[in-house]
Amino acid sequence: MQHLLHTAIQASLEAGKRIMEIYENEDFEVDFKGDDSPLTKADLASHRIIMKHLEQTGIPVLSEEGAHLPYETRRTWKKLWIVDPIDGTKEFIKRNGEFTVNIALVEGQKPVLGVIYVPALEQLYFASKESGAFKLEGITAYSTLEEIISKANKLPIAIDNKKYTVVASKSHLSPETEEYIKSLEKEHGEIKTISKGSSLKLCMVAEGVANEYPRFAPTMEWDTAAGQAICSFAGKTVIDHKTGEEMLYNRQELLNNWFLVK
Secondary structure (H helix, E strand, C coil), rough: HHHHHHHHHHHHHHHHHHHHHHHHHCCCCECCCCCCEEECHHHHHHHHHHHHHHHHCCCEEEEEECCCEEEEEEEECCEEEEEEEECCCHHHHHCCCCEEEEEEEECCCCEEEEEEEECCCCEEEEEHHHHEEEEECCCCCCCHHHHHHHCCCCCCCCCCCCCCEEEEECCCCCCCHHHHHHHHHHHHHCCCEEEEEECCCHHHHCCCCCEEEEEECCCCCCHHHHHHHHHHHHCEEEEEECCCCCCCCCCCCEEEECCEEC
């Protein structure tokens, strides 16, 4: 497993470097996919770099920007990588820095390894069954896995939250989510809400900055798989609103149900 974590971290950092070159120095056109979600050349450049690394592992890859093979094929996969080359493309286009590179390894429908890199902030979140969950600040290049783990902070980090804190989406705050946050006030008193883009919301719960992340709006498997691994190995849960159980992956329907992270 650790050699796969090494590969995923290396891929995320290399993709992040290229994303930042485009973000800081190049004009990028925005195309729109069939579902009206935006696509830039940075998404495609990141996808190509990540695929170059992950293909060497011999494990199949489900990437937002790759071919989505039919479930009849995917259901035979015992293991797969689930990748979002840029999670938060809308935040990338707005140039607010709140976008991430997401790479997860899923085994038996459960995320067993996750890497989330935040290129604009030079932050790396990573987790595996063997090691636990970590956050490392100020990283732009890969050294060795041992060095990265030795410099990183284990998650969750003890944070003294004076108020019960809920993190919510910057681009997709649904009325149901607003209603849920109001309902928490009866239990916890005044609620502090933080608005964030991309999978940073999952990272904030894993880290301990936020107590909960309710998501009562659409997401896809590649938006959440890496973050769920990081949350799980930091002792948090990502519960599927429909099943009441931990969210599963490589499903027939790649669209996630609503979920709650806490």
